[in-house]
Amino acid sequence: MATGRTHRPATRSRGIPEATVARLPLYLRALTALSERSVPTVSSEELAAAAGVNSAKLRKDFSYLGSYGTRGVGYDVEYLVYQISRELGLTQDWPIVMVGIGNLGAALANYGGFASRGFRVAALIDADPAMTGKSVAGMAVQHADDLEKIVDENGVSIGVIATPAGAAQQVCDRLVAAGVTSILNFAPTVLSVPDGVDVRKVDLSIELQILAFHEQRKAGDAADEGEVPPAAGGVGVEGPAAKVTKAAPSGGSDRKGPDGDVPAVMPA
């Protein structure tokens, strides 16, 4: 997950597990592709493959939405597209504001994936006066001074922060004060928000670090020994096959101290 959660301590809300919600967009994308190819129905097996999950999980996910399938047949593509869209709230218009129009912000503004899902970029905001008035993705960048007014006039409830880390919390506070209740944060910093506000984060460097962790392990395994033949583990798409990743050499319980490692960067 490149993303972060935030709210929902104890609520049950309506019962759809968070993990399921996170997969609905995936199903929707796969279904949309099928719809464009005019495929009328699809089985859980096929759809699961297209979405990169396993079929039992998919069926369980759909069961939280209701019984939208037909036994012996599968799911009606168009119907499911509609139901999932509705569940996700994509049948309505979501005006969003984007704050911080640097490299990343501009790239996001140009990203086409928004509009196609009911999201409409209502305004681009930047604190740099030099940016004000410039056209990015066909829109004039507005100055941060007008943030509150922009949020209010456009009825914005979702904000995207793509500012430098140092400015993120302040921007966040202003967005929240202006009425925004959902924030997508690209700045590499932890945002604190009051209850009732959702924050999700996307952090590129965190994703790479997680990959590096596994990459390092692979390298270590390979070097460590030649063992560990096919076991059970797969990568992305299904695959009951094997993954390598090695098992801990020791069962050692005394983990204290570095494992005889190079102290290298130890503090002064």
Next chain:
Amino acid sequence: MATGRTHRPATRSRGIPEATVARLPLYLRALTALSERSVPTVSSEELAAAAGVNSAKLRKDFSYLGSYGTRGVGYDVEYLVYQISRELGLTQDWPIVMVGIGNLGAALANYGGFASRGFRVAALIDADPAMTGKSVAGMAVQHADDLEKIVDENGVSIGVIATPAGAAQQVCDRLVAAGVTSILNFAPTVLSVPDGVDVRKVDLSIELQILAFHEQRKAGDAADEGEVPPAAGGVGVEGPAAKVTKAAPSGGSDRKGPDGDVPAVMPA
């Protein structure tokens, strides 16, 4: 999660849970900030607050790495920075290639968060001949024809895909064939890779859709009854009955039927 998991279902590796690995970069960032302020030690409570998690979770996470703290005192900041860096494999150099230098790819190339964590952009690759030779983030963009050579000569094991969805799988296949074993995918598509290759994905539109889901719920709650001031009814907090959508209390299985919902903002 904006991200996707991928491998390791059954392996125990060295025992560090995936959820913990995903948080290590967060701790590292917080620790780095403390280190820059020359703070010598930190308690689990303080560090947890800075990282946005709760302290019990943080202590449990650290317990998987070893006993690096001192009871009654806390953790030595510099020492922890080093241990986590080592655990994540950041004490070594990771050359990465970025494929697809469009708006997003260029923004990523300019992103400073990579270098600071041991990641080095070894090459920028694009399939468009018009891009070849152009300078982006101080590097000359190379043509996709040379992908294999580039990966091989630079010993690249991590690739970043920022191409359009249609080209992603093909690029992915070539990267993998060339020896890349970890991929960070920004293209809105599911990649299939052989066992042993890790894929993580970042999808902007998915993140927004998840926010929209919760946003929609909030709106429904508020409308349902007389608001909900900044009390305890907000978002995650309890919400007695779920007004929206059916809930089929009894073991009843007849959830069928489309929306038993409030039409609310339904489009035409």
Next chain:
DNA sequence: CCTTGTGAAGGAGTTCACAGCA
């Protein structure tokens, strides 16, 4: 005392496997 480290309890999410229905 104060804070870590951790067994144990509690939840959440996933997978299994099969009953149920078209």
Next chain:
DNA sequence: TGCTGTGAACTCCTTCACAAGG
């Protein structure tokens, strides 16, 4: 017959609460 929908088992993660130890 074929595929959905789902109880139940299982695995993974989180939280609690307290013993251990500086």
